[in-house]
Each structure stands twice: as C-alpha cells, then as structure tokens.
Amino acid sequence: MATVLLVIHLMISAALVGVVLLQKSEGGALGIGGGGGGGGFLTGRGTANLLTRTTAALAAAFFLTSILLTLLARHTAPVGSMFDQGSSGAAPTTGPAVPGENTSKAPAGRGGILDKLQQRGNAPAVPQNQ
Template sequence: MMIVLLIVQLLISVALVVVVLMQRSDGGALGIGGGGGGGGMMSSRGAATVLTRTTTFLGAAFFVLAIVMAIVAGVDAQGQSVFDVEEEDAPVTDLFPEEDGQSPTLPDDR
C-alpha cells in the first residue's frame, strides 16, 4: 500500500514541477507556453487559467497524499516507538581476564 502511495506521490510531484515550469513567468525566462496570438482556450489568458487551476489541484493532491501517507505509516507502526523496542544484550567478552592475578601478555616473536 505504501509503495503505491509513494509512486503516486512521485508522479504528482513530477507533474507539479512540469506544470509550474510551463507557466509564464513575469520575466518570461522559463515560460514554455508564452507568446503567440490567437484566441480560444490556449490563448495567453486561457492557458494561464488552466495552468493555475492545474497547479492548485496538483498542490492540494500533493499535500493530501502526504497526510495520508503519514497516517498509513503511523498505522503500520502498531503504536510502537523506537524507544519501546528492547534489544537483546550483546554478549560481553572479558578483555582482561584475571586468572592467577596476571595481566595478559603478548606472545613472544622468537
């Protein structure tokens, strides 16, 4: 379930970036659909309205999906915190055995 939501979130974010880059900027630097005469839906005013509405829809879908993903991740956690999980103690090895009161020695290199 989470993988499907993540893929949809990725597709929405890519579409949002593309739609934002298609919009005509004030300086005209990145606007792909700028200029050109003619009327109808894809005139400069019509394109701006369609792109603005698309950006609004995709932005809202992005935030709603992010909230849904957070809820799904919380449900999958089963109410456990990272701090609630107890780890098994690792075996402790005695680095300095105290046999006969002697400290460890290195082998001779003879």
C-alpha cells in the first residue's frame, strides 16, 4: 500500500513540476511555452486557465498524498520512543580504569576501516622507496 501511494505521489510531483514550468511567467520569457512572441500551440487565455486549474488540482493531490503517506508511516512505526526502551540494547558499562591494569584485551571491533588500520601494526603509513 505504501509503495503504491509513494509511486503515485512521485508521479503527481513530477507532473506538478512540468505544469508549473509550462506556465507563462509574469516577467517575460522565462516560461517554456509562452515566453517569446506570437502564435503557438499553448497560447491564449483559455490555456492559461487550464494550466492554472491543472496546477491547483495537482497541488491538492500532492497535499493529499503527502498527508496519507504521513498517516501511513505513523501507523506502521513502532509505538513509543527509543528512550523508553531502556538500556537493553546498550553496551555493558564497566567501572573506571585502574592504573597498572592490563588493557591490551580490548574488545574486537566491527571490521571498520579503523580496525583494519590498527591491524597493520608498525607498517609505514607511506610507501618507502628502497
């Protein structure tokens, strides 16, 4: 349901952008279809009214699909805040470090770039010419 509504929303937004770009601007030749001079396919007062009504209808449909997507996301989201869940997923906390204690047994990382760089050991950072 959400995917279908999202696709409709994207099609409406693309059509809205296209219709707005077709309209004649107040400043002159900025519009695609009506800037230059006389005679053309989309000219006249009736076409301006049609584009204005089409823009209004697409804008209303855009707002409607936006509200529906928001309501749909609200109903499918888990209830409550992540702060209400407690510390069940958090890492266990330990006490402060004691001087002289062996700290070489650090927990293994997740395999990120920093862990790979630390595994290189004493290798030079820049290749050396021999």
